[in-house]
Amino acid sequence: MRIGELSRATGVSVRLLRYYEEQGLLVPERTPGGQRVYGADAPAVVRRVRALLGAGLPTRIIAEVLDCVCGSETEIEPCLSPLLVARLDAIDEQISDLQGARSSLAALVAATEGRGIAPAG
The missing domain is CATH 1.20.5 (Single alpha-helices involved in coiled-coils or other helix-helix interfaces)
Structure with a gap:
């Protein structure tokens, strides 16, 4: 899925999705033309990021713990x-x-x- 589709699917702005990418929270593939393409799990990743931000965690900590989120957005190892x-x-x-x-x-x-x-x- 492209960045605009991910934005529509999650309600998160394209600008914020790019910021998540800069922070290492969201990792897209790139087409030969350089366009971002996100995997099927990207909406769940964005929801997890939003849940962790909502809990007051800064992005530097989210980057450390994101891979340890299991199941739903709030299930942590x-x-x-x-x-x-x-x-x-x-x-x-x-x-x-x-x-x-x-x-x-x-x-x-x-x-x-x-x-x-x-x-x-």
């Missing part, structure tokens, strides 16, 4: 658990940092409002 747990821990830390920043900012806004100074915006 157990050996990947430490990598995924580490990513989950990193996301939890980011959430904690953001909650702290939000609390600090809310306190500043409350103090500003208490002095009769309207916040900018």
